Amino acid sequence: METGMFTITRRAALLAGLGLSLAAPFFPAAAQERTPIRFTLDWKYQGIHAWYFVAQEKGYFREEGLDVTIDQGEGSSATVTRIMSGAYDAGFGDINAVIQQAAQKPAEAPVMVYHIYNKPPFAVLTKADSGITGLKDLVGKKVGGPAGSAATRLLPALLERNGLDPSGVEVLNMQPNLQEQMLIRGEVAASLVFNVTSYVNLIQQGQNPDTGFRWISYADHGLDLYSNGVMVSQALARDKPQAVKGLVRAINRAVLDVMADPAAAVKTLVKVEPLIDAGSEQRRLRFAFDAMMITPESREIGLGDLSDDRLARSIAVMAAAYKLPNQPAPGRIFDRSFLPPQTERRIAPTAG
Incomplete structure (x- = not known):
């Protein structure tokens, strides 16, 4: 027993002199080196x-x-x-x-x-019975979107790419959490949205996003970002x-x-x-x-x-x-x- 203890103690002393830990060899390097x-x-x-x-x-x-x-x-x-x-x-x-x-x-x-x-998730969202079937139908209408969102900022480029004058579409600045609500209530004719967000927001508000609404994708109308x-x-x-x-x-x-x-x-x-x-x-x-x-x-x-x-x-x-x-x-x-x-x-x- 004394010999074994001496051996361990001597090994520990040698390792300590080298700046190494006695336990170090028993821990996998990968666990210590994870980035x-x-x-x-x-x-x-x-x-x-x-x-x-x-x-x-x-x-x-x-x-x-x-x-x-x-x-x-x-x-x-x-x-x-x-x-x-x-x-x-x-x-x-x-x-x-x-x-x-x-x-x-x-x-x-x-x-x-x-x-x-x-x-891209950028889309014009409108009710299926709104009469809006394409971008040209937005002219003379009021649409809503957060001022700083990409969907709103890119609307002029989308309209111009499709031969439409952006000044013919009124854009109402709104909070993101009000977009679907204001559309459902008829306060705007369409909303400029991130489709993957609005899709579930509509579900959570008791709406059917597949049959009750029309999604006009920016990507499908020339803005293929x-x-x-x-x-x-x-x-x-x-x-x-x-x-x-x-x-x-x-x-x-x-x-x-x-x-x-x-x-x-x-x-x-x-x-x-x-x-x-x-x-x-x-x-x-x-x-x-x-x-x-x-x-x-x-x-x-x-x-x-x-x-x-x-x-x-x-x-x-x-x-x-x-x-x-x-x-x-x-x-x-x-x-x-x-x-x-x-x-x-x-x-x-x-x-x-």
Whole structure:
């Protein structure tokens, strides 16, 4: 016993002399070296955020050596400014907000590394019996929208692209939480919305968004912009590229899981936020798949990627609409070098 104790004590002394811990060899290095990533969402927890929590619950982040903290957000544009401030390393937000910041503060703007919404959520929402069947029917009408929202800011560009004079449409500034209410009450003829948000808002107000309303998509009328995805700070991309690749890999795996089983994904989300309505969030997810995520282009090039030519056109639209001082190059806005191989990003034929 004394010999054994002496051996251990002697070993401890030798290790101490080398600045090492006796217990160190017994702890896996991966557990000690996980890279912390502060991740911000674009809004409160919703079905469209399920993949981040699926990646967390299934250990995908951990397998990539990451320790990811996920916080609720305050808007798609706020994701960009949160990352620019240094408060967050990565997040889910709007590529169009990245374009704006890259044109004005190129050294600070984040870069998108995994694109998710292949079609933008911007839409003109009107009642099915309103008589408004196309953009031309908005002339002489009053429409509502938050003054700072992308859907409102881009309306003039949408109208001009379709040969219409923006001055012929009256735009009433309103709070986001009043958009559906004022439309239902007839206080405006149409509302300028984010479809994935308004869709569930209508359900929660006892409306049928599929049969009771008409959705006029900006993308289907010439304003074919990109939208939300995963972005990271320039510092994270530069200093820890393997961590960024791991983050993207984990999220991509989780998105495919959610597409395969939305109900299970929402159950995971409910564990994080028990107050959400699981049924409504499943419908939101399926709406997002159909309206924004699963498109001919995303089926061709895979999840996470985009077309540089289409992005260049989007940048030109944003530069004109927001009077930006320059047009950033597509490579400054989106970096596909962090993407997994296309074979790992393919959308299943049965998805959606």
